[in-house]
Amino acid sequence: MASQSVLTPQAEDFPRWYQDVVAKAEMADNGPVRGTMVIRPYGYAIWERIQSEIDARIKDAGAQNAYFPLFIPQSYLSKEAEHVEGFSPELAVVTHAGGEELAEPIVVRPTSETVIGEFMAKWIQSYRDLPLLLNQWANVVRWELRPRLFLRSSEFLWQEGHTAHATQEDASDYAMKIHLEVYNDFLNKVLAVPTFLGIKSTRERFAGATNTMTCEGMMRDGKALQMATSHELGQNFAKAFDIYYQSEEGQAALCYTTSWGSSTRLVGGLIMAHGDDNGLVLPPHVAPTQAVVIAVRDEPEVNAACEKIVASLKAAGVRVVLDRGRGSFGRRVTDWEIKGVPLRIEVGPRDLAQGIVTVVRRDNSEKVALGIDAVSDEAPILLETIQRELFQSALDRRDANTCDVASVPEAINVAQTGFARLSWDLIGPSEEAELNNQGLTIRCLQRMDGSIPASELENDLLCIIAKAY
RNA sequence: CGGGAAGUAGCGCAGCUUGGUUAGCGCGCCUGGUUUGGGACCAGGAGGCCGCGGGUUCGAAUCCCGCCUUCCCGACCA
Numbered sequence: 001m002a003s004q005s006v007l008t009p010q011a012e013d014f015p016r017w018y019q020d021v022v023a024k025a026e027m028a029d030n031g032p033v034r035g036t037m038v039i040r041p042y043g044y045a046i047w048e049r050i051q052s053e054i055d056a057r058i059k060d061a062g063a064q065n066a067y068f069p070l071f072i073p074q075s076y077l078s079k080e081a082e083h084v085e086g087f088s089p090e091l092a093v094v095t096h097a098g099g100e101e102l103a104e105p106i107v108v109r110p111t112s113e114t115v116i117g118e119f120m121a122k123w124i125q126s127y128r129d130l131p132l133l134l135n136q137w138a139n140v141v142r143w144e145l146r147p148r149l150f151l152r153s154s155e156f157l158w159q160e161g162h163t164a165h166a167t168q169e170d171a172s173d174y175a176m177k178i179h180l181e182v183y184n185d186f187l188n189k190v191l192a193v194p195t196f197l198g199i200k201s202t203r204e205r206f207a208g209a210t211n212t213m214t215c216e217g218m219m220r221d222g223k224a225l226q227m228a229t230s231h232e233l234g235q236n237f238a239k240a241f242d243i244y245y246q247s248e249e250g251q252a253a254l255c256y257t258t259s260w261g262s263s264t265r266l267v268g269g270l271i272m273a274h275g276d277d278n279g280l281v282l283p284p285h286v287a288p289t290q291a292v293v294i295a296v297r298d299e300p301e302v303n304a305a306c307e308k309i310v311a312s313l314k315a316a317g318v319r320v321v322l323d324r325g326r327g328s329f330g331r332r333v334t335d336w337e338i339k340g341v342p343l344r345i346e347v348g349p350r351d352l353a354q355g356i357v358t359v360v361r362r363d364n365s366e367k368v369a370l371g372i373d374a375v376s377d378e379a380p381i382l383l384e385t386i387q388r389e390l391f392q393s394a395l396d397r398r399d400a401n402t403c404d405v406a407s408v409p410e411a412i413n414v415a416q417t418g419f420a421r422l423s424w425d426l427i428g429p430s431e432e433a434e435l436n437n438q439g440l441t442i443r444c445l446q447r448m449d450g451s452i453p454a455s456e457l458e459n460d461l462l463c464i465i466a467k468a469y
Numbered sequence: 470c471g472g473g474a475a476g477u478a479g480c481g482c483a484g485c486u487u488g489g490u491u492a493g494c495g496c497g498c499c500u501g502g503u504u505u506g507g508g509a510c511c512a513g514g515a516g517g518c519c520g521c522g523g524g525u526u527c528g529a530a531u532c533c534c535g536c537c538u539u540c541c542c543g544a545c546c547a
Contacts, residue, residue, distance in 0.1 A: 015540085023480085030539075032538085033538095089470095089545065089546090144545085145546085146545085151547090152546070152547080156547070158547070206547095226547065261547065262547080266547095296506055298505075325505065326505090327505075328504080329505055329506060329509095330505085330507035331505095331508045332505095332508090333507055334508050348505095348506055349506090350506070351506090358506085436544095439543085
């Protein structure tokens with residue numbers, strides 16, 4: 001019996017495919033309030049893998065975790081003009097509590113620059129207290145008009161880093177360090193997503209920042225997704241919240257601050273960067289389950305062999321589960337495929353008769369026969385191969401769908417299905433408006449060699465133009 | 470928030486135009502049996518405030534009004 005598609009094919013309707021995957025892989029459901037999301041155990045397990053990888057990198061970069069309150073006095077937001085202007089439309093505000101109208105409305109945090117700024121001012125006395133490097137894992141609320149599970153929900157989970165430094169150079173260097181050593185490293189090595197790194201144009205910049213850096217990934221439909229951002233906030237928030245320190249010379253000086261974040265949107269990006277018509281495709285480094293051992297039949301000898309294999313894989317450090325043969329084989333295979341488990345190890349009587357197992361890769365459906373005793377040695381190697389090849393094929397796909405163009409009309413044409421790269425000199429306010437009218441945005445500005453510029457005023461910059469999520 | 474479509478069992482849908490007694494179908498789920506190398510089959514069974522609220526009517530899934538939610542397209546965004 002030929003396997004028939006259980007999901008809407010990507011080519012037929014990509015957004016529908018995405019929803020099908022989220023539902024059928026049991027990742028998330030819509031919550032009862034518009035824009036809210038219930039993350040199911042499988043989706044949350046993926047998020048936990050993402051969290052632990054990012055958290056370890058953040059700690060390596062020297063930042064410490066802390067926790068700040070969900071509720072923020074509305075007056076805090078107002079202290080930074082651009083910040084309040086940028087976030088006002090999407091704020092959820094508490095006006096009543098304890099059965100009474102509040103004297104000052106309370107905002108549900110859309111991000112925590114303001115509260116954290118308030119406490120940085122309190123904690124920072126001297127240059128010896130700098131740099132102050134903080135991070136928090138939290139939920140935030142931004143009222144979304146057009147929500148989509150993981151990609152854009154009104155409440156989402158994220159990490160937000162907030163740091164204070166004595167000099168602009170130090171702040172700038174640290175934001176860059178986070179951007180490269182935490183975000184880009186994580187995206188490349190764990191999610192296997194190649195990125196375009198760059199800065200945002202003034203129009204796309206974070207509200208209150210002096211500079212915003214982004215990691216832009218390409219999804220399988222050719223659209224761009226901002227997967228992490230790092231901001232230099234200059235002295236904007238330091239001024240608003242009086243974040244001063246006393247220098248070695250005894251002078252009072254304003255700090256420079258940064259902030260940087262990545263969210264549950266990464267789960268959506270993961271789905272769309274690698275998924276295919278059979279469902280999710282998880283890179284082994286982020287897969288909660290890296291291998292499933294499938295007992296083709298529910299028979300004592302088969303089950304015993306499976307259990308031995310599972311034990312040997314666990315000992316080899318592979319995250320593995322056992323699927324004992326209840327229900328039809330085809331059904332079980334399909335279910336594991338939808339969930340994107342990288343390796344399927346099929347064990348049946350025919351295999352055992354030959355002393356082998358059949359190992360199938362999720363990413364390319366390649367099958368290999370391995371001796372039973374070789375599985376625990378070979379599986380970790382195969383997983384690394386899959387991780388590497390997934391990144392490579394994502395990179396090939398991205399490069400094949402990225403074109404250098406010489407004019408705005410050409411860019412508009414190319415960006416219907418991929419990324420257009422164009423000289424930044426050719427873009428003025430009217431050109432950017434024209435692109436926006438066509439449903440396109442400038443995803444980032446970068447140098448000719450792909451590195452991150454210090455500002456949009458540098459000479460010879462390129463911009464990446466695409467449709468975006 | 471503007472334009473469009475839609476909400477009937479866990480999921481996908483029919484029924485509504487032309488109001489009328491027990492609201493159907495497929496998949497899934499439960500029980501028993503036969504099965505199991507790419508979504509198995511047979512038999513039996515459970516499961517519904519027909520999105521919510523109001524109105525019209527002797528009578529509403531069906532007609533009218535309001536609201537909520539979802540999807541698509543725009544404007545906004547991690």
